[in-house]
Amino acid sequence: MSRYAEIYQQSLNDPEVFWGTVAKGLHWYEHWDKVLDESAKPSPRWFSGGMFNTCYNALDRHVEAGNGDRLALIYGSPVTEQKRTYSYSELRDTVARLAGVIASHGVGKGDRVIIYMPMIPEAAIAMLACARIGAIHSVVFGGFAAKELATRIDDCQPKMILSASCGIEPSRLVAYKPLLDEAIDIARHKPTTCIIKQRTQLAAELQDGRDFDWEGSLSQADPVDCVPVEATDPLYILYTSGTTGQPKGVVRDNGGHAAALLWSMKNIYNVEAGDVYWAASDVGWVVGHSYIVYGPLLAGCTTVIYEGKPVGTPDPGAFWRMISEYKVKVLFTAPTAFRAIKKEDPQGAYMSKYDIGCMDALFLAGERCDPDTLHWAETMLDKPVVDHWWQTETGWAIAANPMGIEPLPIKAGSPTVSMVGYDVRVLDDQGVEKPAGEMGDIVIKQPLPPACLPTLWNNEQRFVDSYLSAHPGYYLTGDAGYKDEDGYLWIMSRTDDVINVAGHRLSTGQMEEVLAGHADVAECAVIGVSDTLKGQLPLGFVVLKSGVERSADELAAELVKRVREQIGPVAAFKHIAIVKRLPKTRSGKILRGTMVKIADGQEWKMPATIDDPAILDEISSSL
Ligand code: COA
Ligand code: AMP
Numbered sequence: 001m002s003r004y005a006e007i008y009q010q011s012l013n014d015p016e017v018f019w020g021t022v023a024k025g026l027h028w029y030e031h032w033d034k035v036l037d038e039s040a041k042p043s044p045r046w047f048s049g050g051m052f053n054t055c056y057n058a059l060d061r062h063v064e065a066g067n068g069d070r071l072a073l074i075y076g077s078p079v080t081e082q083k084r085t086y087s088y089s090e091l092r093d094t095v096a097r098l099a100g101v102i103a104s105h106g107v108g109k110g111d112r113v114i115i116y117m118p119m120i121p122e123a124a125i126a127m128l129a130c131a132r133i134g135a136i137h138s139v140v141f142g143g144f145a146a147k148e149l150a151t152r153i154d155d156c157q158p159k160m161i162l163s164a165s166c167g168i169e170p171s172r173l174v175a176y177k178p179l180l181d182e183a184i185d186i187a188r189h190k191p192t193t194c195i196i197k198q199r200t201q202l203a204a205e206l207q208d209g210r211d212f213d214w215e216g217s218l219s220q221a222d223p224v225d226c227v228p229v230e231a232t233d234p235l236y237i238l239y240t241s242g243t244t245g246q247p248k249g250v251v252r253d254n255g256g257h258a259a260a261l262l263w264s265m266k267n268i269y270n271v272e273a274g275d276v277y278w279a280a281s282d283v284g285w286v287v288g289h290s291y292i293v294y295g296p297l298l299a300g301c302t303t304v305i306y307e308g309k310p311v312g313t314p315d316p317g318a319f320w321r322m323i324s325e326y327k328v329k330v331l332f333t334a335p336t337a338f339r340a341i342k343k344e345d346p347q348g349a350y351m352s353k354y355d356i357g358c359m360d361a362l363f364l365a366g367e368r369c370d371p372d373t374l375h376w377a378e379t380m381l382d383k384p385v386v387d388h389w390w391q392t393e394t395g396w397a398i399a400a401n402p403m404g405i406e407p408l409p410i411k412a413g414s415p416t417v418s419m420v421g422y423d424v425r426v427l428d429d430q431g432v433e434k435p436a437g438e439m440g441d442i443v444i445k446q447p448l449p450p451a452c453l454p455t456l457w458n459n460e461q462r463f464v465d466s467y468l469s470a471h472p473g474y475y476l477t478g479d480a481g482y483k484d485e486d487g488y489l490w491i492m493s494r495t496d497d498v499i500n501v502a503g504h505r506l507s508t509g510q511m512e513e514v515l516a517g518h519a520d521v522a523e524c525a526v527i528g529v530s531d532t533l534k535g536q537l538p539l540g541f542v543v544l545k546s547g548v549e550r551s552a553d554e555l556a557a558e559l560v561k562r563v564r565e566q567i568g569p570v571a572a573f574k575h576i577a578i579v580k581r582l583p584k585t586r587s588g589k590i591l592r593g594t595m596v597k598i599a600d601g602q603e604w605k606m607p608a609t610i611d612d613p614a615i616l617d618e619i620s621s622s623l
Contacts, residue, residue, distance in 0.1 A: 002406060003406050004408060004417070008419075016036050017035075019259055019450055020035045022259045026255075027053075027061050028050050028052055028255075029053070029228040030049070030051035032050030033049030038447060043446070043453075043454045044448075045232045045454060047232065047450075049231075051231070052230075053132070054258055055095060055131040056226040058131075059091055062300050063089050067088055068092070069088070069089065071276075072087060073085065073086040073124065073302070073304075074326050076322050077308060078313040079168040088300075091128075093223065095128040096129075097221045098126065100221035100222045102130065105192070106159065107135050109227055109233075111136070111158075112156045113162060114138050115130075115137050115139045116163045117162065117163060118168065119282060119305055119306065120164065120307060122197045131235055137237075138156050139238065141284025141570065142176065143504075143568050143570030144568040145566055147186060148566075149183035151247065153189055154187050154189050155458060156237050156458075159191055160191055160192070163195075163197070165202050165203055170312045170313055177196065181207075192210070194210055198214065231256065237251055238286055238289060240286075240391075241505050241510065242462075242496075244510065245513040245514075250393055250453045251454060252289075252395055253454060256449075256451050257395060259450045260395065261290055261295040261451065265277070265298070267402050270330070270361070271330055273299060273301060274300065275302070276328045277304075277328070277332075278328045280319065281366075285366075285503075286395060287332065287334075289395070292304075295396075310333070310337040311340045315350060317345070317353055317354065320353070323354065323356045324354040324358070330362075331361075333364065334364065334365065335370065335503070335535070336534055336535055338373050338377050339534075342377075351380055361403055362377060362381060362383060362384070364377075364385065366504075367503050367536075368491060368500075369387040374412045384407060386401045387413075393477075394453075395453075396419075398422050398444065399415040399417060399491075401415075401416040402419070414490050421450070424445075425442075425444075425474065426442055426481070431474075436482070437483075440480065441471065441480060441495060443476055478496050479495065497509045501536050501537060501572050502572065503535070506538065508528060511563055511567065514566045515563070518562060520545055520548045520550060521559075524541060524582075525541045526538050527592050538572065538575070540577070541595065541622070542577070552578050555576075560574055579619060580618055583610060584610075584611050585607065591607055591610065595619055598620050
């Protein structure tokens, strides 16, 4: 049996011993009563009875062990031409003072705080400061519009919002404060306090009594100590796209989350204390939570906050410059970033300008990694390129190549094998396991390992309906695929209306709700079509109300603007086809799958249940 197989089996056979041993690598104020409480509802809980603080484990623990001078965080910002570093002591002290600011406004254990920030160190500091006092943070990605922010404000009802005056995209400054003000206007719930980091590129107007200047507040604050919380208390809520306009508030706990991330740093990524680990993502996504902030710091590594893009800031050599300058050992990003670099620097001319010998491996996730991109990256880097598969819901990899245990042979297109604690199965509609090589629903047998979501914020019923009801005893991932003869997983597509655009998870159902709200639209359908750069792009089909006679270009522009204003630029919604009718089954279900095949230029069969076959020709010609 391989070393990986042995460890994996141990984790399934005796999860209590396995995770109990991992958790000994962390600091506990009080030992847990049970490693795994299977009686908890709606899902089993990890380390119940244990008292814990994630910020203490990420920062203070290292300082108190004598490693305060070690580099904790590097900020590299090609868009502002700035660099800054924080040692573990400096980061702990700044976090403790911001925690003092937050607490001084009456925010404490269990209160929610929204963080709406660009990629600056203050975003990570804000998350850690909340964790320090047991407040539950909810980070909202900067590319979302005010309405999306308002939806999250109403759902998690924060006492406070931490934000900045602006973000910087290559083509424009993103004024955050007007978006924040608009969101608070729209929301029914009103936070009492906002703390705003003023950036030199754009100053924000502060509202008397509600808004406070970040630096001014920090200069007057007293540092506060970590507050012990239950291991099972929420550390954060992170909203992710589901099938409707209402995003799902994924809840993450403290103790189990820290244990799983700590295990993953050594065993999956093969990094240790003192190594520089860079996840080129955004704190607004789960990758940013787990692998820009918590994972690397829990492991005592140096993490990198990069405010820039893989290309255009200023060129496709940006990643290699960062890697050589900061001696990055592991880079983690989305395949789309590599497709962008490949497009602009196919021969690797920019790469060859830098010495990237310090780098051991590249990890990719967030979307399926097409074999072409994987092979190109392998050839250019001459290093292992590791695809791994996970979701906001799980918080860490479900399947990966465990580089710190033993590198397994790489099969392009597969994220390799199940990680510890994940008993992954492939089932048919009836819940029967599929033989190797055959596609089905990918599910995980309960209990899910530590860090995976115990519920959805404010909506236990939706948690049960979305994830636990389709196949009793199993968690439904929403992905379809298969396992091969060697136990490798192949993740091929989503089984719901979620699409993946540039590694960003988006809901077509949500875009349909926005289009359907336009006065001239009778019916619509949004599908994800293949795109060589972003993986998928949304494409909207719109049927107009009878009697509406409008210029197609004018209407399309209005609809594009509407999605940008109501969901945000991150939706990358730019393509609309105005059609006379939508193809449906005789029972009225829109044939989205067939529309995707037509739009992608793939072979397709006339569905037996189609109401009127002529409509598919109309769809083809509208494209
Ligand atoms: N704040 C405000 N706007 C943002 C934003 C942010 N944090 N992030 C993206 N946007 C905007 C972009 O400016 C763009 O706006 P535009 O339509 O005016 O050009 C829009 O949202 C779409 O962004 P994106 O899909 O990211 O496209 P892009 O053209 O800006 O960049 C890539 C393309 C491939 C370079 C970029 O997507 C990338 O680096 N991806 C890495 C993947 C990643 O980080 N995934 C996260 C999970 S690992
Ligand atoms: P998110 O919750 O934003 O991380 O998106 C999770 C979804 O992205 C998964 O359910 C998959 O559909 C897709 N995904 C993420 N990583 C991979 C991968 N390595 N291979 C295939 N699909 C992936």
